[in-house]
Amino acid sequence: MKTELARRIAITIGALLLFRLGTQIPIAGLNISTFSPTLDFISRLSIFALGLIPYLTAAILIRLLSVVWRGLNLLERSGEGGRRKLARATLGLTLGLAAFQAYGIASALTAIPGLVRNPDGWFVLTATASMVGGVFVLVWLSEQITRHGIGNGLALILSVGIVVALPRDIAGILDLMRQGAISSNLVLGHALFWIATVVVIVLVEGARRNISVQFGALNFGTRQLPVRDAMLSVKLNSAGS
Known part of the structure; x- marks a missing residue:
C-alpha cells in the first residue's frame, strides 16, 4: 500500500514538474533576451502559453450541447463507447479552439518590434503548432495524474499555476501600496x-x-x-x- 502511494505521489510530482518546466521553454524564434525577461514574461510566451483553457472551453461547450441536443445526450448515456466518442469530439473541438487562439497570438507577436527574429509566415506556423502541441501535452499530463497519480489532474495543474503566481501577485500589490498607487483600504476590502x-x-x-x-x-x-x-x-x- 505504501509503495503504491509513493508511486502515485512520484508520478504526480513528476508531471507537475514537467508542467512547470514547459512554462519556461519559450516559443522558438523569439528574441526574449532583448526584453529583460522575467519568469512571468517567459511563461506568457512559452509552449504552454495557452494552458488548459482551450480544452476546458471545449469540454464545457460539449457539456452544454449535450443538455440541449438529444443526440449528444443519448450518446453520453450509451455507455463507455459513447463517452469515448464524446471525448474524441472534445479533443477535436480543443484542436480547433487552440489553433484559432495560437494563430492569433503568433500573428500578434510578429507585430512587436524586435521580439521575433524572422516575422514571417513560417514563424506563425511553427509558433501556432508549438502552442497547440503544448495544449495537448498538458491534457495528456492531466490524464496521467488522474489515472496514475493523486487527485484530479486538471485541477492540480490549474492550482499549481495559481499558487506559483500568487507570491508574485502579492509582491506586486504590496509594491503598488508602497508607491501610493492603490490604498490599503481598497486592498483590505x-x-x-x-x-x-x-x-x-x-x-x-x-x-x-x-x-x-x-x-x-x-x-x-x-x-x-x-x-x-x-x-x-x-x-x-x-x-x-
Whole structure:
C-alpha cells in the first residue's frame, strides 16, 4: 500500500514538474533576451502559453450541447463507447479552439518590434503548432495524474499555476501600496470580499439536511432486529456532486 502511494505521489510530482518546466521553454524564434525577461514574461510566451483553457472551453461547450441536443445526450448515456466518442469530439473541438487562439497570438507577436527574429509566415506556423502541441501535452499530463497519480489532474495543474503566481501577485500589490498607487483600504476590502465569497461557496456546497428515517422490525430466521431510527443526510445543492 505504501509503495503504491509513493508511486502515485512520484508520478504526480513528476508531471507537475514537467508542467512547470514547459512554462519556461519559450516559443522558438523569439528574441526574449532583448526584453529583460522575467519568469512571468517567459511563461506568457512559452509552449504552454495557452494552458488548459482551450480544452476546458471545449469540454464545457460539449457539456452544454449535450443538455440541449438529444443526440449528444443519448450518446453520453450509451455507455463507455459513447463517452469515448464524446471525448474524441472534445479533443477535436480543443484542436480547433487552440489553433484559432495560437494563430492569433503568433500573428500578434510578429507585430512587436524586435521580439521575433524572422516575422514571417513560417514563424506563425511553427509558433501556432508549438502552442497547440503544448495544449495537448498538458491534457495528456492531466490524464496521467488522474489515472496514475493523486487527485484530479486538471485541477492540480490549474492550482499549481495559481499558487506559483500568487507570491508574485502579492509582491506586486504590496509594491503598488508602497508607491501610493492603490490604498490599503481598497486592498483590505477586496481581500475580505474574496474570503467571504469563498466561505459562502463552501457553505452552499456543503449544505446538507438531515432527514429522520425509521426502519421497521426485521426477522432473520430466529433473530429479530428491533425498530431503529436513523438520520439520512441529503445534500441540498447537487450541482457539485
